Amino acid sequence: MNRHRNTAAVLSVLFMGLGQLYNRQLIKGLILVLLEAAALAYFVPNLGTAVWGVATLGENTTRMEKINGLTQQVAGDHSIFLLINGLITLLIFAIFIVIYVMNVKDATKTGAARDRGESPANFRKTLAYVLDRNFPHLLLTLPGLGILFLTIMPILFMILLAFTNYAAPNHIPPAKLVDWVGFETFANLLTMKTWSHTFFGVFAWTLIWAVVATVTTYFGGLLVALLVEQKGVRFKKLWRTIFILPYAIPQLISMLIMKNLFNGQFGPINQYLSYFGLGGLPWLTDPLWAKVTVIVVNMWVGIPVSMVLIMGVLTAIPKDLYEAADVDGASAYQKFRIVTLPFVLFSTAPILITQFAGNINNFNIIFLLTGGDPVNGSYQYAGSTDLLVTWLYKLSLNNNQFNMASAIGIIIFILIASFSIYNYRRTKSFKEEDMIQ
Structure with missing residues (x-):
């Protein structure tokens, strides 16, 4: 047969x-x-x-x-x-x-x-x-x-x-x-003092940077979007154009300009402060101030992205919800907390997770603005503002520590993948998508 x-x-x-x-x-x-x-x-x-x-x-x-x-x-x-x-x-x-x-x-x-x-x-x-x-x-x-x-x-x-x-x-x-x-490379990275001190220091700063950079740009964009979309604000198109300019300019140009503006010796910002007798600040040469500077500059670049995203969400919120809130006598803050914020978070939660993952690997800001500096004498091939990804770059391209760079790359992948998958599956947008299917 x-x-x-x-x-x-x-x-x-x-x-x-x-x-x-x-x-x-x-x-x-x-x-x-x-x-x-x-x-x-x-x-x-x-x-x-x-x-x-x-x-x-x-x-x-x-x-x-x-x-x-x-x-x-x-x-x-x-x-x-x-x-x-x-x-x-x-x-x-x-x-x-x-x-x-x-x-x-x-x-x-x-x-x-x-x-x-x-x-x-x-x-x-x-x-x-x-x-x-x-x-x-x-x-x-x-x-x-x-x-x-x-x-x-x-x-x-x-x-x-x-x-x-x-x-x-x-x-x-x-x-x-x-x-x-x-697994000797991973063991050295986590247990050998010269490597582990650098790894845990850079790892801690990477997490702090990712959280602060994500929160400041997201809620900064939310604030700007709400202000521009207020009923009494005139010339809305002009304000949108002005706030989107930092994002429209190539990041390489923006970072080089910012690096010169914050230069401690001849930068315009320190010169401006000296006119008022305030003296200059070590924006890029002091470890603490350098970290503050990269966060501020990242807000300048990142807020327009969140603003544009959230503006699109705000226009999609049904007007009936606000009218019902007015009938119930809700204040402006209550309308924001009960209507606006939940709706915006529901729509942008996956993007927020993506932004956090992207900030962990935000190579451009650190590399172009500080290069990972100022130098940290207790670190191995890393500076005070280096993220894991910029440290990986220095280890591989500048110092030929390819095995250690590969181990760090694997750790970055595990960190980002675990965080993204776990948090994405917990978002309401993912759960409700499953319910619809």
Whole structure:
């Protein structure tokens, strides 16, 4: 009863495309046969080397040897190249396995159709089916491959680096090899005094910064939006335009201007204060004042975003609610607390969570305004205003501490993902969406 089905399945397992050839799908079968032949030509010499490279990260360093009486440099294994090439090969092999499984399923399904007395689809019908029913999947294949090799593969590479000793000065290829060290990097980050003191200090400031920056910009934007939308305010379009300008100007330009304005020696702000005999303030050179400065500047950049968002929400609040509140004799504060604020929070809670997550990784403000400075002598490669993300940047690009930077990147991801998922699922907008579905 299942003769064609079983035969096609066995043949497609033995060699990709044979099941299709058995089912009289010649063009499809030949394409699959050629695909496996090309895969075998690639994997036979490369797959074993890829597995060996990922497992060992190399065995021989670049060294000087005497060859025919002359001292010459002999190239050794480059641990990082072996890891990258191994990852690429293994990902291509995973794609091939998926295609192989699909080939077996396709041959089995067509064989079962033949057992029922149906004719197998020819290549033209198969192509028409793909271009019709599976057209979205066909279009998504290219960006999917791009995400796999340009996003997922670098993330996997970064994660794997955290479990190696890839750091200056002793383990930088090609002069030295990189070794797998397990969780030693994380243990050093959390327990070794020179690293743990920096990590917990920067981590605490990152959380403080994220909370303060999110709260100030969100509620600052809410305040400005409420003031602009008041009934007695004239020239509303002009006020909206003025308040959106800081956001419209490229952030690089804004931060460079702010950096000059807050300069302690020749900055206009300190010069202005000196006219009143107040003296200058160490805006960017004192640890405390530098943190205050980046928060204030972030308000300047971030409040317009929240203002525009909340203005859109305010226009969507039903006027009937305010009319009912007026009938009940509610004051302006009561209308804000009972009607406006709950409605705004309900609509913008997911955006608020996103802003908090974004502020944890707010690289631009810190890097462009202070560069993480002022210098903190008790920190390892970090300044007083460095966030985890800017510290990661310094560790990797400036100091070649790649394994430690990767470990911090993993911690940042766990922190943001855990907070975002937990709080998003607790928001009323998420719960009510589930109820609607």
